[in-house]
Amino acid sequence: MTSEAIAPKKSIWAKITQSKYFVYVLISPLVLVLLAYVIYPMYKTFSQSVMDQEGALSFSNYINFFTTEANLESLRNSVFISVVSVITCAIVGVAMAFLLNRYEFPGRKFLSVLVLVPMALPPLIGAISFYFLYGETGIFPRFFQQIFNLEEVPFSLEGIWGIIMVHTFTMYTYFYLSASAAIKGLDLSLEEAATSLGSGRLRIWTKIILPMLTPAMVASSLLVFMISMASYTAPLMFGVQRTMTMQITLSRTNGNLDMSATQSTVLSIVSIAFLILMTWYQNRRNYQNQSKGTGVHRTEVRSPIVRYLAVLLSIIGVVVLMLPIMVIALISFAVDGSWTTQIIPAAYTIQHYVELFTDPDTWGPIWNSIQMSTVAVIGNIIFGVAAAYAMVRFNFKGKAFMDILIMVPWALPGTVVAVNMISAFSEPSAFAFNQVLVGTFWILPLAYFVRQLPLVFRNSQASLIQMDQSVEEAAQSLGATWWHSFRRVVLPIIMPGILAGTLLAFVQGLTEFVASILIYTPSTMPLSVGIWNKMYSFEFGTACAYGVLQTILIVIVLLVNEKIKGDNDTGAAF
Amino acid sequence: MKSVRLEQITKMFGKSRAVEDINIDIKSGEFFTFLGPSGCGKTTTLRMIAGFYFPTSGKIAFDNEDITTVKPNKRNIGMVFQNYALFPHMTVFENIAFGLQVRKLSKSVIREKVEKAQEFVRLVGYGDRKITELSGGQQQRVALARALVIEPDILLLDEPLSNLDAKLREETRVEIKRLQVELGITTVYVTHDQHEAMAMSDRIMVMSEGEVQQIGTPQEIYNKPDNHFVASFIGESNILEGTIKEVSDNHVTVDVGDGILLKGIRENSSPHVDIAEDKKVSLSIRPEIIEVGKGSNSIQGKIQLTEFSGVSINYLVKIGNHELNVMIINSGSNILERGDSITLSIPENSIYFMSEKG
Numbered sequence: 001m002t003s004e005a006i007a008p009k010k011s012i013w014a015k016i017t018q019s020k021y022f023v024y025v026l027i028s029p030l031v032l033v034l035l036a037y038v039i040y041p042m043y044k045t046f047s048q049s050v051m052d053q054e055g056a057l058s059f060s061n062y063i064n065f066f067t068t069e070a071n072l073e074s075l076r077n078s079v080f081i082s083v084v085s086v087i088t089c090a091i092v093g094v095a096m097a098f099l100l101n102r103y104e105f106p107g108r109k110f111l112s113v114l115v116l117v118p119m120a121l122p123p124l125i126g127a128i129s130f131y132f133l134y135g136e137t138g139i140f141p142r143f144f145q146q147i148f149n150l151e152e153v154p155f156s157l158e159g160i161w162g163i164i165m166v167h168t169f170t171m172y173t174y175f176y177l178s179a180s181a182a183i184k185g186l187d188l189s190l191e192e193a194a195t196s197l198g199s200g201r202l203r204i205w206t207k208i209i210l211p212m213l214t215p216a217m218v219a220s221s222l223l224v225f226m227i228s229m230a231s232y233t234a235p236l237m238f239g240v241q242r243t244m245t246m247q248i249t250l251s252r253t254n255g256n257l258d259m260s261a262t263q264s265t266v267l268s269i270v271s272i273a274f275l276i277l278m279t280w281y282q283n284r285r286n287y288q289n290q291s292k293g294t295g296v297h298r299t300e301v302r303s304p305i306v307r308y309l310a311v312l313l314s315i316i317g318v319v320v321l322m323l324p325i326m327v328i329a330l331i332s333f334a335v336d337g338s339w340t341t342q343i344i345p346a347a348y349t350i351q352h353y354v355e356l357f358t359d360p361d362t363w364g365p366i367w368n369s370i371q372m373s374t375v376a377v378i379g380n381i382i383f384g385v386a387a388a389y390a391m392v393r394f395n396f397k398g399k400a401f402m403d404i405l406i407m408v409p410w411a412l413p414g415t416v417v418a419v420n421m422i423s424a425f426s427e428p429s430a431f432a433f434n435q436v437l438v439g440t441f442w443i444l445p446l447a448y449f450v451r452q453l454p455l456v457f458r459n460s461q462a463s464l465i466q467m468d469q470s471v472e473e474a475a476q477s478l479g480a481t482w483w484h485s486f487r488r489v490v491l492p493i494i495m496p497g498i499l500a501g502t503l504l505a506f507v508q509g510l511t512e513f514v515a516s517i518l519i520y521t522p523s524t525m526p527l528s529v530g531i532w533n534k535m536y537s538f539e540f541g542t543a544c545a546y547g548v549l550q551t552i553l554i555v556i557v558l559l560v561n562e563k564i565k566g567d568n569d570t571g572a573a574f
Numbered sequence: 575m576k577s578v579r580l581e582q583i584t585k586m587f588g589k590s591r592a593v594e595d596i597n598i599d600i601k602s603g604e605f606f607t608f609l610g611p612s613g614c615g616k617t618t619t620l621r622m623i624a625g626f627y628f629p630t631s632g633k634i635a636f637d638n639e640d641i642t643t644v645k646p647n648k649r650n651i652g653m654v655f656q657n658y659a660l661f662p663h664m665t666v667f668e669n670i671a672f673g674l675q676v677r678k679l680s681k682s683v684i685r686e687k688v689e690k691a692q693e694f695v696r697l698v699g700y701g702d703r704k705i706t707e708l709s710g711g712q713q714q715r716v717a718l719a720r721a722l723v724i725e726p727d728i729l730l731l732d733e734p735l736s737n738l739d740a741k742l743r744e745e746t747r748v749e750i751k752r753l754q755v756e757l758g759i760t761t762v763y764v765t766h767d768q769h770e771a772m773a774m775s776d777r778i779m780v781m782s783e784g785e786v787q788q789i790g791t792p793q794e795i796y797n798k799p800d801n802h803f804v805a806s807f808i809g810e811s812n813i814l815e816g817t818i819k820e821v822s823d824n825h826v827t828v829d830v831g832d833g834i835l836l837k838g839i840r841e842n843s844s845p846h847v848d849i850a851e852d853k854k855v856s857l858s859i860r861p862e863i864i865e866v867g868k869g870s871n872s873i874q875g876k877i878q879l880t881e882f883s884g885v886s887i888n889y890l891v892k893i894g895n896h897e898l899n900v901m902i903i904n905s906g907s908n909i910l911e912r913g914d915s916i917t918l919s920i921p922e923n924s925i926y927f928m929s930e931k932g
């Protein structure tokens with residue numbers, strides 16, 4: 001074989017693959033998907049917000065927005081709720097983290113498992129349980145009303161403070177987890193060194209512990225603020241209409257689509273600004289090498305009084321943490337309509353669980369959600385993994401921008417994603433093969449796909465970054481084509497990460513409520529909307545049975561993921 | 575076994591130049607080593623031979639066949655990576671069999687070849703082990719078996735010993751050399767460890783900052799370093815600067831200051847140095863060549879520092895403004911102390927002339 005004979009063929013291939021622009025060919029499908037289902041819908045909403053009735057460019061909607069008291073109040077409320085939620089979550093989460101990581105007291109182990117329970121509650125179920133427990137007709141207010149023989153309930157959770165309570169309960173875990181990680185990473189010898197140098201407790205806190213916790217606190221604060229701004233379920237449950245998300249849906253139901261688009265755009269801008277802030281902050285602190293932790297030393301609580309107090313507090317903690325799940329479980333056995341003015345329902349049955357799987361009407365939403373979630377997750381795997389691969393393996397212009405773009409759907413409130421979908425796909429669009437998607441089966445899987453893409457992307461990306469790149473090169477050097485090595489080497493290695501992300505995406509699809517409620521069609525009603533509708537028609541039993549089902553699924557997925565993570569850790573030990 | 579030729583290879587990463595103008599001819603069956611400090615471009619050059627990078631300019635040929643831009647999976651090379659790069663989700667057997675499966679050999683042939691390879695690297699009976707259940711040295715041998723079982727034309731190794739502890743490193747080094755000699759396979763070996771390079775290689779290319787400093791056999795590199803860098807990177811050397819006083823047919827006399835004249839043999843000079851009267855020149859003198867007692871090039875000095883290492887005694891001797899490292903094999907005789915006077919002599923044929931520093 002002479003080199004001249006084969007040289008031309010090689011050089012053409014080489015020219016293509018070596019070209020600076022080849023990578024753009026590879027990432028173009030991803031760009032197309034992001035363009036079609038993230039940017040284009042966002043743009044449609046935006047363009048609707050800056051157009052007047054005749055279709056001319058106009059800022060009248062924005063002038064309108066910023067001069068209407070209802071809108072301003074909603075914006076103020078949303079910001080207020082978010083700020084207070086950050087503070088309360090931080091207090092609860094950090095206090096729990098210190099308590100459980102630094103002190104030894106009876107019941108600590110049990111409490112440190114239960115402390116994560118809120119993560120297993122679907123958002124809608126969390127809000128409903130608070131309503132059942134502490135709402136105006138809830139168990140506790142009625143209990144106190146009856147034992148003290150009062151005319152009215154002595155207290156009840158309502159309004160903005162109700163929302164904040166729900167937020168605190170469901171989101172303190174973000175602070176708890178990041179603060180725990182930081183505390184485990186605290187080098188105790190630093191503290192001991194400081195003590196030996198004569199530093200007092202206060203000095204140690206301000207000079208050593210707090211600075212070490214700051215990065216975790218900042219990141220969690222940004223996250224909780226963002227999620228609180230996007231919160232829709234809690235305001236809906238407590239009937240607070242003056243929040244941004246509620247206003248968006250209200251404007252829609254009142255037929256004021258332009259205002260709804262304007263409100264969505266304002267909320268999008270806030271969310272994306274926070275996303276950029278978070279990305280920036282995370283990149284900035286990348287150099288900070290979190291140490292593995294040097295075996296946490298726990299202070300034994302000795303004084304008997306403090307000990308009793310600790311036990312008492314533990315018990316209260318356990319009860320508070322378990323009550324939401326317990327009340328949902330309890331009511332899932334309640335005969336529908338049997339709970340009127342009693343403290344707890346009067347009659348019980350297992351009928352709701354039987355119906356879940358035998359009554360076609362009750363089974364319908366479950367099956368719908370399974371189907372739609374599956375479709376969405378298949379798309380997530382294909383594009384999430386491809387995007388992660390492109391982002392980890394290639395360098396190209398606009399990579400940083402792509403990184404943020406992929407995460408945008410994660411930052412966008414579900415309400416906004418739904419509004420964007422409606423804006424884009426209630427008329428035939430090239431991106432939907434010239435079909436109208438709104439009102440069909442496909443709109444919900446598409447919304448799920450968009451909302452969960454970041455989750456699968458991030459998990460796959462993390463596994464790929466961990467994977468040693470030379471393994472892939474080894475396969476190539478042994479003669480494997482790119483495709484062969486991707487299939488036989490890369491994919492099996494990153495599979496745990498993909499699986500973890502996919503399972504989470506799947507249950508998020510099964511429990512998605514916020515976007516679904518705006519765009520579902522009656523024939524493809526998803527599970528969470530089913531729960532909401534049952535609540536609405538006072539069929540609490542069925543609603544809670546659905547909720548228990550969702551919770552069980554989440555717990556299973558969390559356990560499986562924990563197992564995957566565990567296996568993977570030992571596997572990567574060499 | 576194929577030969578490898580690199581012609582005027584330059585590789586840029588963006589605006590920064592990783593290697594420049596590399597020219598090598600690696601003979602079929604040769605053990606050729608790239609040696610140099612970290613960051614000097616060894617890996618970059620090796621990866622161009624493997625096909626993971628394409629050169630910015632220049633040509634690479636295997637047996638006269640231009641493969642400059644051929645993809646790595648079409649080059650039939652065997653590569654051993656610094657961190658082994660074993661497939662963590664496969665057993666030892668599956669790892670070794672991977673390249674054979676890619677080549678679509680029959681199951682029975684694969685089994686036979688893998689077993690032979692296991693025997694070769696002394697891992698018989700380890701086939702079903704997971705990679706994580708192996709020690710570092712065993713993982714290294716799996717990596718070798720995996721690279722060799724495909725009967726590559728060229729074997730490439732990138733610092734294969736750097737992740738092993740000292741004892742294993744010695745053992746594995748011998749093992750690699752044994753395999754290479756038995757198979758007669760053309761081998762390109764990357765290391766920053768001069769002892770490794772000296773012990774294993776047929777020829778060494780010394781690199782620094784992306785440029786070739788010298789190519790030669792271990793003896794050539796050690797005894798006849800082309801420049802300061804090579805002289806001081808390979809082993810230890812005393813480097814003295816001076817001016818040529820006198821040139822005769824086969825002798826050169828150099829004034830190194832303080833009235834000290836050193837006489838050497840003219841042909842012991844690097845090709846790059848200009849031997850003529852009044853020219854500046856550098857001298858490389860290995861510490862172990864310097865003798866104690868009178869002889870040619872006798873000089874007087876005072877001991878500054880004494881170091882006893884068992885095998886040898888190392889003196890730092892002050893002579894005028896120079897300090898010379900001297901290494902004497904320990905023969906049980908008296909050890910001199912700091913401040914003692916010492917007479918040294920430097921054999922004429924052990925002074926090597928290089929061009930002036932800079």
Ligand SMILES: Nc1ncnc2c1ncn2[C@@H]1O[C@H](COP(=O)(O)OP(=O)(O)O)[C@@H](O)[C@H]1O
Binds near residue numbers: 610
């Ligand atoms: N992929 C790359 N991108 C940019 N610079 C690189 C890359 N690989 C190597 N370099 C640079 O090229 C130089 C040579 O690196 P390398 O070949 O890895 O050195 P060695 O293997 O001798 O330690 C170094 O300065 C290194 O930073």
Ligand SMILES: [Mg+2]
Binds near residue numbers: 613618
């Ligand atoms: Mg290297």
